[in-house]
Amino acid sequence: MGVGGNFWDLLRPYARQQGCDYLRDKRVAVDLSFWIVQHETAVKGLVLKPHLRLTFFRTINLFSKFGAYPVFVVDGTPSPLKSQARISRFFRSSGIDTSSLPAIKEGVSVERNKQFCEWVRECVELLELLGIPVVKARGEAEALCAQLNREGYVDACITPDSDAFLYGAKCVIKGIKPNSREPFECYHMSDIEAGLGLKRKHLIAMSLLVGNDYDSGGVLGIGVEKALRIVRVFSEDEILDRLQDMGKGLKPAVSGGVKSVDDGEESHSEMKKRFPHCSRCGHPGNKRNHFKSSCEHCSCDSGCTKKALEFRCECSFCIKDRDLKEQKKTENWWIKVCDKIALWPEFPNRKIIELYLSDTFTEDGSSMSWGTPVTEMLVDFMVFKLHWDPSYVRKMLLPMMSTIYLRERARHNTGEPLLLYDQYEFHSVKCIKTRYGHESFVIRWRKPISTSGFTRGEAEQSIDIWEEEERVEDEECVDPLDGLNEPQVEDDNGDCFLLTDECIGLVQSAFPDETEKFMQEKKLRESKKKNASEEAATTPMGVQRSIKDFYRSTKAAATQSKDGGESSSATSSSPAEKKRQATSSGSSSSLSNVVDMMSVVVTSSPINNWRCLSPTPPLPSCLNGDNSQSRRRSWKVSCAKSTDDYHATLKSLNSRGRFPRKSLGQHYMLNSDINEQLASAANVKEGDFVVEIGPGTGSLTNLLLSLGATVLAIEKDPHMVALVQERFADSDNFKVLQEDFLKCHIRSHMLSALETPSLSNPELALAKVVSNLPFNISTDVVKLLLPMGDIFSQVVLLLQDEAALRLVEPALRTSEYRPINLLVNFYSEPEYNFRVPRENFFPQPKVDAAVVTFRLKHPRDYPDVSSTKSFFSLVHSAFNGKRKMLRKSLQHISPPSEIEKALGVAGLPVTSRPEELTLDDFVKLHNVIARE
Numbered sequence: 001m002g003v004g005g006n007f008w009d010l011l012r013p014y015a016r017q018q019g020c021d022y023l024r025d026k027r028v029a030v031d032l033s034f035w036i037v038q039h040e041t042a043v044k045g046l047v048l049k050p051h052l053r054l055t056f057f058r059t060i061n062l063f064s065k066f067g068a069y070p071v072f073v074v075d076g077t078p079s080p081l082k083s084q085a086r087i088s089r090f091f092r093s094s095g096i097d098t099s100s101l102p103a104i105k106e107g108v109s110v111e112r113n114k115q116f117c118e119w120v121r122e123c124v125e126l127l128e129l130l131g132i133p134v135v136k137a138r139g140e141a142e143a144l145c146a147q148l149n150r151e152g153y154v155d156a157c158i159t160p161d162s163d164a165f166l167y168g169a170k171c172v173i174k175g176i177k178p179n180s181r182e183p184f185e186c187y188h189m190s191d192i193e194a195g196l197g198l199k200r201k202h203l204i205a206m207s208l209l210v211g212n213d214y215d216s217g218g219v220l221g222i223g224v225e226k227a228l229r230i231v232r233v234f235s236e237d238e239i240l241d242r243l244q245d246m247g248k249g250l251k252p253a254v255s256g257g258v259k260s261v262d263d264g265e266e267s268h269s270e271m272k273k274r275f276p277h278c279s280r281c282g283h284p285g286n287k288r289n290h291f292k293s294s295c296e297h298c299s300c301d302s303g304c305t306k307k308a309l310e311f312r313c314e315c316s317f318c319i320k321d322r323d324l325k326e327q328k329k330t331e332n333w334w335i336k337v338c339d340k341i342a343l344w345p346e347f348p349n350r351k352i353i354e355l356y357l358s359d360t361f362t363e364d365g366s367s368m369s370w371g372t373p374v375t376e377m378l379v380d381f382m383v384f385k386l387h388w389d390p391s392y393v394r395k396m397l398l399p400m401m402s403t404i405y406l407r408e409r410a411r412h413n414t415g416e417p418l419l420l421y422d423q424y425e426f427h428s429v430k431c432i433k434t435r436y437g438h439e440s441f442v443i444r445w446r447k448p449i450s451t452s453g454f455t456r457g458e459a460e461q462s463i464d465i466w467e468e469e470e471r472v473e474d475e476e477c478v479d480p481l482d483g484l485n486e487p488q489v490e491d492d493n494g495d496c497f498l499l500t501d502e503c504i505g506l507v508q509s510a511f512p513d514e515t516e517k518f519m520q521e522k523k524l525r526e527s528k529k530k531n532a533s534e535e536a537a538t539t540p541m542g543v544q545r546s547i548k549d550f551y552r553s554t555k556a557a558a559t560q561s562k563d564g565g566e567s568s569s570a571t572s573s574s575p576a577e578k579k580r581q582a583t584s585s586g587s588s589s590s591l592s593n594v595v596d597m598m599s600v601v602v603t604s605s606p607i608n609n610w611r612c613l614s615p616t617p618p619l620p621s622c623l624n625g626d627n628s629q630s631r632r633r634s635w636k637v638s639c640a641k642s643t644d645d646y647h648a649t650l651k652s653l654n655s656r657g658r659f660p661r662k663s664l665g666q667h668y669m670l671n672s673d674i675n676e677q678l679a680s681a682a683n684v685k686e687g688d689f690v691v692e693i694g695p696g697t698g699s700l701t702n703l704l705l706s707l708g709a710t711v712l713a714i715e716k717d718p719h720m721v722a723l724v725q726e727r728f729a730d731s732d733n734f735k736v737l738q739e740d741f742l743k744c745h746i747r748s749h750m751l752s753a754l755e756t757p758s759l760s761n762p763e764l765a766l767a768k769v770v771s772n773l774p775f776n777i778s779t780d781v782v783k784l785l786l787p788m789g790d791i792f793s794q795v796v797l798l799l800q801d802e803a804a805l806r807l808v809e810p811a812l813r814t815s816e817y818r819p820i821n822l823l824v825n826f827y828s829e830p831e832y833n834f835r836v837p838r839e840n841f842f843p844q845p846k847v848d849a850a851v852v853t854f855r856l857k858h859p860r861d862y863p864d865v866s867s868t869k870s871f872f873s874l875v876h877s878a879f880n881g882k883r884k885m886l887r888k889s890l891q892h893i894s895p896p897s898e899i900e901k902a903l904g905v906a907g908l909p910v911t912s913r914p915e916e917l918t919l920d921d922f923v924k925l926h927n928v929i930a931r932e
């Protein structure tokens with residue numbers, strides 16, 4: 001908390017907005033408990049041990065992305081004053097009289113709850129394994145942060161506690177969001193001093209008046225504004241003594257003087273008599289004289305002009321008069337505040353002042369040092385505590401390791417070969433990347449010996465994961481736990497590269513020659529690009545196969561297998577066999593197959609080219625340490641249908657450090673039986689082409705593939721895209737697009753797929769949609785998909801139960817009957833299959849779901865209307881005035897008498913209202929009106 005009232009608002013105008021480079025090479029003291037409290041509010045219950053996850057990611061971000069040297073500060077024993085204040089606050093909020101509570105004795109304190117202490121202990125353990133210094137304060141963490149800052153051991157403190165300034169901090173950062181384009185607020189004491197005229201003791205005085213951590217209430221009736229006015233009256237040297245005087249009931253003279261109005265001055269009424277003013281124009285003189293001989297101040301020939309509303313006389317008498325009134329007001333105000341303060345018992349509390357001015361929060365800050373992560377122990381710790389995959393821990397640690405490497409190299413630039421993770425050598429600068437408006441180098445680290453399991457000849461050409469100077473879009477929603485940009489893996493002609501983002505300046509000082517070389521090549525490339533810009537524009541980007549090719553080849557393979565021709569193992573088996581294969585995928589694989597599967601980024605098969613675009617391909621086995629066995633096991637498990645339950649889903653998410661996002665409607669299916677029923681509602685069988693919206697962790701996808709379908713998945717969340725890409729990396733019948741389904745032009749994707757000549761049989765060509773949809777996009781998806789009867793035969797969706805009922809079984813003459821019901825019935829035959837209780841999802845939604853099948857009508861079977869556009873326009877107009885009769889709501893189309901006539905011809909009562917008409921009725925009415 002810190003200083004009470006809206007103290008931060010008072011300081012906000014003096015905040016400097018800083019970007020992440022601000023902290024580069026700076027030492028920062030971080031108040032650890034604040035991070036822990038923050039995670040609690042952000043993601044309570046959504047991820048396993050969020051305090052550890054957040055501390056891990058944020059520390060690495062702070063260290064590598066921000067380039068800072070963090071030192072963490074943990075709370076010691078809180079002062080009894082603070083404990084007392086906390087208890088009083090608690091009782092006050094419960095409406096209990098706090099005056100009768102016994103005072104807490106010196107040396108006795110109320111510790112934070114046990115759970116919180118355990119979280120802190122775990123975080124400290126993690127930080128120590130990361131090689132980050134942790135210091136324990138005697139009392140408050142922010143006090144020690146401030147002391148370290150004041151004594152020059154650190155350059156800034158990260159804490160939201162405004163009383164850091166009272167403890168003497170020079171620079172306070174209120175909060176940092178590493179994954180945000182937003183700059184962070186940085187407050188310098190020197191700016192506050194210059195802007196508000198407040199020094200440290202002034203701030204202490206303000207906190208005594210408005211409340212602070214040790215005295216939550218402050219003086220009744222004094223807020224931040226008033227306190228500011230009071231403390232500014234005195235210099236820093238006098239302020240605390242003057243407050244003491246006021247506490248004793250004295251009214252100290254205000255420097256500059258709040259003089260009494262009577263002090264040797266002529267009385268106001270006497271002065272007014274001596275200097276009369278005209279009631280008409282307001283100037284000196286009286287009205288009669290002005291009328292007779294005009295006013296010398298009014299610019300008119302005779303008399304005077306009537307004064308304006310905002311008129312202020314500027315004669316010396318009036319100026320003095322106003323000053324005196326102002327002085328009187330100030331004097332009265334001063335008397336009032338002094339009286340208020342005098343009423344407050346034991347004001348000011350000397351112990352609080354002493355606490356803020358104390359300098360002994362720890363012995364010495366000079367012993368802090370930054371080490372290197374104890375990798376193996378750290379991996380064990382994260383695997384044990386968070387159930388993360390060892391390779392994931394190593395991968396996420398990489399930015400920190402590479403920063404340490406580059407710093408080390410820059411410090412002792414001996415040219416001696418150093419290895420990152422004891423395995424990788426610096427290879428080259430790949431490109432410049434811009435993210436959140438911040439530029440960094442993408443560095444290639446090379447494993448000298450090929451580890452991919454492929455010989456050079458077999459591997460595909462290298463793939464640019466990023467375009468040169470690519471502008472990476474911000475994620476739509478900022479991760480409240482500040483996940484890291486995952487390092488990437490690249491396979492180039494058999495050589496395996498790790499790619500990391502690094503600070504340009506740091507790389508420059510570590511590898512000046514290589515940086516120079518890159519900059520020159522870049523210049524050269526740019527000028528070449530300029531010359532050949534037209535050529536470049538026509539060159540196809542990337543190596544992803546078109547959906548058409550993808551569909552054509554997989555469909556052809558399926559047809560071949562049906563014909564009994566020679567085919568790959570993925571297409572040759574029966575559905576049952578396939579199901580068995582998919583559910584036990586990996587169990588029959590040889591060890592080398594599995595290792596290949598885990599370590600290969602680019603396979604040699606052209607059919608899999610599109611897989612190369614994976615934003616987060618698996619780490620090469622070399623980074624998995626000795627863990628190939630456990631990776632293999634987890635892969636096998638995650639492919640098995642029966643394990644797509646609670647633990648598999650959690651494990652799957654945890655292994656990537658993901659937690660479900662509300663904004664993306666991420667409620668994962670835990671029950672594989674329901675997935676089976678979803679698939680059977682769509683009658684998915686071998687050779688089917690299925691579009692899946694939002695595959696998530698891939699539980700439904702796995703089933704669809706096991707049934708022999710070809711699956712085109714569309715997923716908005718890049719992390720989930722990476723997850724399913726990795727999970728189904730060995731399936732030729734799977735493709736995932738990272739797109740928002742509502743914006744992805746599904747018609748053109750599908751048309752290009754269905755153009756395949758071998759699919760000229762329309763029945764064969766019709767695809768299906770099967771999806772456990774995010775509830776918030778379901779209506780839009782229905783509106784988008786149902787009119788596509790020329791492409792899809794069935795759309796089977798898991799919808800919110802209530803929405804499903806409203807779509808499928810709306811009762812006529814009720815408010816539930818809406819234009820969407822006519823759309824649904826116009827384009828499809830809907831069927832409510834079954835209800836799915838909310839317990840089957842993780843995290844559990846607040847409502848139940850239901851499976852609905854929409855059997856799409858082929859366009860030739862749509863109700864016979866001359867134009868669907870005009871038909872739906874009529875429907876919408878009709879429902880515009882729902883309670884109105886149609887003769888009224890459609891009068892903008894034809895006069896009411898004409899509408900009545902049309903209703904009659906259609907065999908409907910002239911008094912019809914929209915909610916009384918069936919689809920057939922609307923069709924008849926539309927056609928009559930359209931004919932006329």
Ligand SMILES: C[S@@+](CC[C@H](N)C(=O)[O-])C[C@H]1O[C@@H](n2cnc3c(N)ncnc32)[C@H](O)[C@@H]1O
Pocket residue numbers: 664665666667668669670693694695696697698699700714715716717720739740741742771772773774775777
């Ligand atoms: C309800 S979850 C279902 C996940 C998975 N199919 C399952 O059953 O466990 C919805 C999925 O859709 C994805 N999603 C959300 N909005 C999307 C959109 N506009 N386009 C494509 N996918 C989206 C989410 O990221 C999430 O993976």
